[in-house]
Amino acid sequence: MKTYFRNTWLGIYTVLVGMKITFKHLFTPAVTIQYPEVKLKMPDRVRNRLYVNIDDCIGCDQCARACPVSCITIDTVKSIPGEDLGTTSNGKKKALWVTKFDIDIAKCCFCQLCVFPCPTECIYMTDVYEFSEYERERLVYKFSSLTEEEVNQKKLNLEKFQAEKEAQKAAAAAAAAAKPKPDAPAQPSAN
């Protein structure tokens, strides 16, 4: 009989305690962050979408080599002596045209290993994290600032330059061959 009344009392009392707790929560502000409208501030060293400041890139290919999943593809074309490519922001002279700098962000594993080797600190992680796409091809980001025509032009220039150089070399060689040195004894072939 004692437990019976005790049960009754406990039943009513515990329900009231529970109701008091939920009543308090009725007036606590919601903890929900309504995402598209409200965004949390990202931490400082957050790793999200990669970005390349192509003006500073010297085309050294170190990031592509560091990448464990090979998501960075870099093509470069040597500049010819007359061309001035300018300097990077930390004063390095650029010597290569970066004709292609593609990052396939779909492959990227956000390890940040590409960021550390960069001598000019031109590749880095940003805090942009909303970059879903409907087509996978659109996740390949092209950072090169050169147009296709320019790229072809650079290649042509280089080829011309190399051809000229080759021609010069050939001419020099031909000239050398045409003017044999009589004093020098004929060197026997080493092999």
Add this chain to the structure above:
Amino acid sequence: MYQFIYDLTGNVIISTLVTAVFPLVNVLIVALIGVYLERKISAWIQDRVGPNRVGPFGLFQTVADFIKMMQKEDATPTDIDGKLYNLAPVLVFTGCFAAYAAIPFSSQLIGSEVEVGIFFILAVSSFTVAGILMAGWSSNNKYALLGAMRSAAQIVSYEIPTALVVLSMVMLMGTLSLTKISEMQTAYFWNWNILGGATLGLSKFLLIPFMIVGFIIIFISTLAEVNRTPFDIPEAESELVAGYFTEYCGMKWAMFMLAEYGNMFAVSAIVSILFFGGYHSPFGYLGNSLGINWLIPYEQAFWFVAKGWFFILVQMWLRWTLPRLRVDQLMSLCWKYLIPYAVVNLVVIGIISLL
């Protein structure tokens, strides 16, 4: 109510229509706002935001849901018992809606002033059990059948404490008519039955604790009768998918939901009539003090709806506080606790009313 509208408009057709449609509109509004509030309150209690996309503060969420429900295909499973399957939602809704015929919204707004009002409501709302059993049986689904069986067991057993408390109140008031019960608790809150009724004397103060016990018993048992948490084992989502209306969709399902919210209001109305003065204002009437007599019925309707909504809110508050009872706990609460207390309460109130 017919006479009231007839005096107002002087048109037979309009007054008949209004009399018939008014409770339906009330049920629809209760369901519309009830579903919205249910979701909002559950969200607030759980420190969430709740629906807030459709319209200002998500107010049109229920409307959007309703439009979605209207568009749904009326998919029926194979091997159902077609007649019972189609009849069940109608019957459940009828059981809920018929109760509104005898609920006095104010001294004028009452569908039918039956002398046996409370008895009529108790009898008619038992229709729901038949409807639920039909729905569960005809769906050809084990979950639905289990839910229906549980629901039948629950509603039938919880009708006993409800009836016992109602009986003690009827004994005290000496009438079954809901209008008269309301009229007897005249317009100030210290005249309400929960505070011992209108007659001043020793019995008033003796009655108060027993009235509170009676109120708690009838509140718990009516909560169980409308299948709401913590007594929602007939539709326990985590065990029975959706209970007896698992196989229903679209408008038929909507009728079950409508019946649930309609029942919530009806039950709150009964509790407020029996214990909280029905349609009477707790602080007297503006119409009386200003000398505008025609205002009083509208004020009464306002207070009645406000009291109904208060108890609906308490039901929702309880729903998001308590976990669901197990079947055996449910039965032991009813048979071992509520019924003995209700019987003792009945006897004591009887003795006091003889004093």
